[in-house]
Amino acid sequence: MVLKETRLPGAYLVEPERNWDDRGFFARVFCEREFAQLNLASRFVQCNVSFNARKGTLRGMHYQAEPRAECKLVRCTRGAIYDVIIDLRRESPTFCEWAGFILDEQNGHALYIPTGFAHGFQTLTESSEVFYHMSEFYYPELARGVRWNDPRFAIEWRLPHPLMSARDASYPDFLNGRS
Secondary structure (H helix, E strand, O other), rough: EEEEEEOOOOEEEEOOOOOOOOOOOEEEOHHHHHHOOOOOOOOOEEEEEEEEOOOEEEEEEEEEEOOOOOEEEEEEEEHHHHHHHHEEEEEEEEOEEEEEEEEOOOOOOOOEEOOOEEEEEEOOOEEEEEEEEOOOOOOHEEEEEOOOOOOOOOOOOOOOOOEEOOHHHOOOOOOOOOO
C-alpha cells in the first residue's frame, strides 16, 4: 500500500499495491504500523456501509464536532463515487479549501480523512457501496454538516441535480467559520 498525502495536509489517498496471480490479486489497504508512523489514526471503533441505489446520489457534507471529532478511512467497494473533503481546521493553511477524488471498485483507492474535515460524496454509478472505518463512535448530538453547494467552498460536483436527504440539503452555509 502507498500512502500519498493530498494537497490538504493530513488527508491521504491510500493506493493498494496489488499482487496478482492467476486467482486475482491480494493487497493491503490498511496497516496500523504504517498509519501510526505518519501520526494517522490507527484505531477504528466502528465500520459503516452506505449503499446507494441511484447514480447522482449525494451524501454530505458531514463531520462530527468536538469532543468526539472523528477520522474516517473511506473506500468504494462497488461502483464509483466522487469523494469530497473540506478542510475546516481554522489553523490550517488550507482552511475552507476542498479536494475531490474518484474512488471506485477498479482503482481500489481509499481516502484517509483526518479530524476537522467535512466529508461527502456523489455517486457516479448505479448501485454503489461505500465502506467507512471510523475512529470515533457516532454521537447524534454532535453530528454536523455544511451545505453541499455553499459558495464559500465552490465545490465542483461531477453531476447536476443530486438526489439528497432533506437533512443534507438543509445544512447551513459555513459562516464565519461555523455551521
